Amino acid sequence: MVSMQDIANKAGVSRVLSNHPSVKAETRQKVLYWVKELDYEPNLIAQSLAGNRTNIIGLLVPEIAYPFFSEIIESIENQAFYEGYSVIICNTHRSLDKEKNILAQLRQRKVDGVIAVPVSTKRSLPSYQRLQVPAVMITKRMDGFSSVYISHYNGGQQIAKHFLNMGFQKIGYIGPTRESTSALKYAGFQQYLSANQIKLTDVIECPAPENMNASLVYKLVKQYAANSGLHCEAYLANDDITACEAITAFHELGYAVPQDIAVAGFDNSLLDQINNNADPCIYELESRVIARESTIRFVSAQP
Amino acid sequence: MVSMQDIANKAGVSRVLSNHPSVKAETRQKVLYWVKELDYEPNLIAQSLAGNRTNIIGLLVPEIAYPFFSEIIESIENQAFYEGYSVIICNTHRSLDKEKNILAQLRQRKVDGVIAVPVSTKRSLPSYQRLQVPAVMITKRMDGFSSVYISHYNGGQQIAKHFLNMGFQKIGYIGPTRESTSALKYAGFQQYLSANQIKLTDVIECPAPENMNASLVYKLVKQYAANSGLHCEAYLANDDITACEAITAFHELGYAVPQDIAVAGFDNSLLDQINNNADPCIYELESRVIARESTIRFVSAQP
DNA sequence: CTGAAAGCGCTAACAC
DNA sequence: GTGTTAGCGCTTTCAG
Numbered sequence: 065m066v067s068m069q070d071i072a073n074k075a076g077v078s079r080v081l082s083n084h085p086s087v088k089a090e091t092r093q094k095v096l097y098w099v100k101e102l103d104y105e106p107n108l109i110a111q112s113l114a115g116n117r118t119n120i121i122g123l124l125v126p127e128i129a130y131p132f133f134s135e136i137i138e139s140i141e142n143q144a145f146y147e148g149y150s151v152i153i154c155n156t157h158r159s160l161d162k163e164k165n166i167l168a169q170l171r172q173r174k175v176d177g178v179i180a181v182p183v184s185t186k187r188s189l190p191s192y193q194r195l196q197v198p199a200v201m202i203t204k205r206m207d208g209f210s211s212v213y214i215s216h217y218n219g220g221q222q223i224a225k226h227f228l229n230m231g232f233q234k235i236g237y238i239g240p241t242r243e244s245t246s247a248l249k250y251a252g253f254q255q256y257l258s259a260n261q262i263k264l265t266d267v268i269e270c271p272a273p274e275n276m277n278a279s280l281v282y283k284l285v286k287q288y289a290a291n292s293g294l295h296c297e298a299y300l301a302n303d304d305i306t307a308c309e310a311i312t313a314f315h316e317l318g319y320a321v322p323q324d325i326a327v328a329g330f331d332n333s334l335l336d337q338i339n340n341n342a343d344p345c346i347y348e349l350e351s352r353v354i355a356r357e358s359t360i361r362f363v364s365a366q367p
Numbered sequence: 368m369v370s371m372q373d374i375a376n377k378a379g380v381s382r383v384l385s386n387h388p389s390v391k392a393e394t395r396q397k398v399l400y401w402v403k404e405l406d407y408e409p410n411l412i413a414q415s416l417a418g419n420r421t422n423i424i425g426l427l428v429p430e431i432a433y434p435f436f437s438e439i440i441e442s443i444e445n446q447a448f449y450e451g452y453s454v455i456i457c458n459t460h461r462s463l464d465k466e467k468n469i470l471a472q473l474r475q476r477k478v479d480g481v482i483a484v485p486v487s488t489k490r491s492l493p494s495y496q497r498l499q500v501p502a503v504m505i506t507k508r509m510d511g512f513s514s515v516y517i518s519h520y521n522g523g524q525q526i527a528k529h530f531l532n533m534g535f536q537k538i539g540y541i542g543p544t545r546e547s548t549s550a551l552k553y554a555g556f557q558q559y560l561s562a563n564q565i566k567l568t569d570v571i572e573c574p575a576p577e578n579m580n581a582s583l584v585y586k587l588v589k590q591y592a593a594n595s596g597l598h599c600e601a602y603l604a605n606d607d608i609t610a611c612e613a614i615t616a617f618h619e620l621g622y623a624v625p626q627d628i629a630v631a632g633f634d635n636s637l638l639d640q641i642n643n644n645a646d647p648c649i650y651e652l653e654s655r656v657i658a659r660e661s662t663i664r665f666v667s668a669q670p
Numbered sequence: 671c672t673g674a675a676a677g678c679g680c681t682a683a684c685a686c
Numbered sequence: 687g688t689g690t691t692a693g694c695g696c697t698t699t700c701a702g
Contacts, residue, residue, distance in 0.1 A: 065678095065679090067678090067679055067680085068679065068680065069679080069680095077688075077689085078688070078689045078690070079687090079688055079689060079690090081681095086687055086688085087687070087688080088687065088688090091687080091688080105471070105474065105475050106475060106679085106680080107416075107475065107477065107678085107679050107680070108472075108475045108476045108477070108680095109412060109415045109416045109421065109476065109477050109678085109679080109680090110416055110678070110679035110680040110681090110694090111679080111680055111681075112412045112680090112694095113410075113412045113413055113416050113678090113679080113680070113681090113694050113695070113696090114679075114680040114681040114682080114693080114694055115680075115681055115682090115694090116681085116694075118412065120455075127441070128437055128440050128441035128444060129434065129437040129438040129440070129441040130437075131432065131434075134431055134432040134433075134437040134440075135432040137431050137432070137437075137456070138430070138431035138432040138458065141431060141456055141457070141458050142458065145457070145458070145469075150455045150457075150472065150476065151455065151456055152423075152453045152454065152455055152456075153440070153444055153454055153455075153456040154444070154448070154453075155441065155444050155445065155448070166448075168408070169411075169453065171408065172408050172409060172410065172411045173411045173412065173453065174410065174411070174412050368694095368695090370694090370695055370696085371695065371696065372695080372696095380672075380673090381672070381673045381674070382671090382672055382673065382674090384697095389671055389672090390671070390672085391671065391672090394671085394672080409695085409696080410694085410695050410696070411696095412694085412695080412696090413678090413694065413695035413696040413697090414695080414696055414697080415678095415696090416678050416679070416680090416694085416695080416696070416697090417677080417678055417695075417696040417697040417698080418678090418696070418697055418698090419678075419697085
């Protein structure tokens with residue numbers, strides 16, 4: 065292991081600040097020569113300890129192999145690399161306990177910052193408060209922290225507006241109606257329609273898929289159809305996975321999408337693109353554009 | 368920042384090896400008491416520098432938001448966390464240059480090990496050889512390194528066998544026929560059939576999708592159908608994304624899958640599950656099982 | 671069993 | 687401009 069000292073000796077200089085401004089060109093050359101000659105590489109650990117900065121950020125997500133999140137991970141890694149940071153990827157598995165452990169470990173590792181999808185906006189709070197590291201929340205808003213998230217309420221409204229513009233009269237919703245962000249989306253959607261004298265015809269209540277394996281949506285849509293029948297020209301699905309599953313169910317029930325039934329998703333994830341080939345879900349596309357343009361929010365914790 | 372020294376002072380002891388076996392119970396208690404009292408947490412950076420071990424592993428993939436890889440990432444993170452390791456996620460974007468940079472950075476960070484999908488089994492070699500860190504390759508085999516990968520040749524054979532068992536006579540292939548792993552799969556497939564007096568009827572040559580956005584498969588399948596027509600009862604697609612796109616194209620051309628045309632994918636990724644609801648692609652399922660059971664190889668570099 | 675001290679390789683602050 | 691030194695907070699080794 066060749067250290068700074070080694071190259072200092074060789075170069076006959078004692079100070080080796082390859083990047084410090086105040087060094088004579090000649091000296092720098094000599095240093096650089098030996099750096100190359102001895103194949104010197106800085107030890108980032110030593111640098112971190114002495115410099116009190118690791119150039120590492122921690123990234124917490126509820127799940128990695130879920131398009132919505134993996135796309136976020138990819139973007140963050142990309143920018144981080146560009147800025148000279150490494151990112152430690154952590155999967156909370158939606159467990160408060162695991163989240164707490166991860167945060168402790170990240171703190172001990174002295175990461176420079178944390179980007180997180182908190183497990184719960186309320187109950188995760190203490191863990192993030194203990195963290196002595198700058199943190200920004202994504203996906204959800206958390207009090208006291210800078211947050212980047214989508215306004216689901218607004219998104220819901222805009223899709224409602226879009227549906228009305230398309231001339232739809234019979235409109236439905238598929239997804240959770242009471243869960244945090246879904247509830248907001250549902251509220252925005254429903255209230256906008258209601259302000260225009262339209263009541264939701266079908267509300268197919270089903271839980272948000274937590275991962276790509278275990279989704280009840282498909283089953284519940286079929287069940288709803290069997291029990292109550294489908295009466296709508298257009299449905300808003302809580303998220304893209306829900307939309308995919310609903311479309312699948314509709315197909316099997318003999319409906320064409322979007323000719324017979326229009327479906328709007330939410331998330332703008334790559335899943336759309338896969339499905340789009342199969343069935344040009346123009347409403348899906350539209351909703352994506354809407355969401356992209358106007359509902360992303362950045363809320364700074366600093367006043 | 369409370370350090371070991373602080374708690375040593377408080378506890379009236381000088382040595383604080385909380386985990387070393389040879390400490391009197393009483394002493395340990397005293398130490399533990401102050402650890403809690405002062406809310407002491409070890410500084411992992413200092414530990415890394417002195418202990419010469421970081422408990423970090425680097426993970427290199429060509430792309431993060433691609434189901435096949437994001438699932439691998441998730442599994443690795445999972446096990447790593449369990450074993451007390453953190454994982455730094457790195458995206459090579461299939462660039463030799465970027466891969467080289469990443470490897471240099473990882474080396475300087477003194478990661479304990481590296482798991483990588485090498486950009487190229489040949490041309491990446493020097494970069495990995497320079498790396499002074501244990502590395503294991505996944506997905507592809509690389510000379511001189513421990514590798515975990517699928518035998519594509521074997522997989523191709525087994526799907527061929529399966530197709531024959533199903534009684535198919537007219538069989539086709541969709542994917543690259545010359546690219547490294549695909550070529551092997553194609554060879555295994557084709558040679559097995561040929562040993563059974565069956566010649567491939569349709570070979571729809573198309574590049575492997577590099578990401579979920581830019582795939583030509585859909586277009587090329589349609590084009591092939593328009594130019595030459597589709598003549599097969601069953602097709603093997605190079606990978607799951609290719610399979611998805613082909614299925615989409617088949618649908619639009621008026622074929623039912625798997626009633627009219629059977630399609631086998633490769634990868635066993637979650638994409639199958641999404642699509643399975645829509646069209647029970649039993650052959651896809653079968654091929655997955657086949658791949659899982661018998662074609663995974665572990666090759667150790669140490670003799 | 672426990673104390674003391676010498677590094678790990680670098681940064682930062684202060685001299686010349 | 688350049689040299690020197692004192693840490694960063696821990697592990698390890700060697701005494702006691």
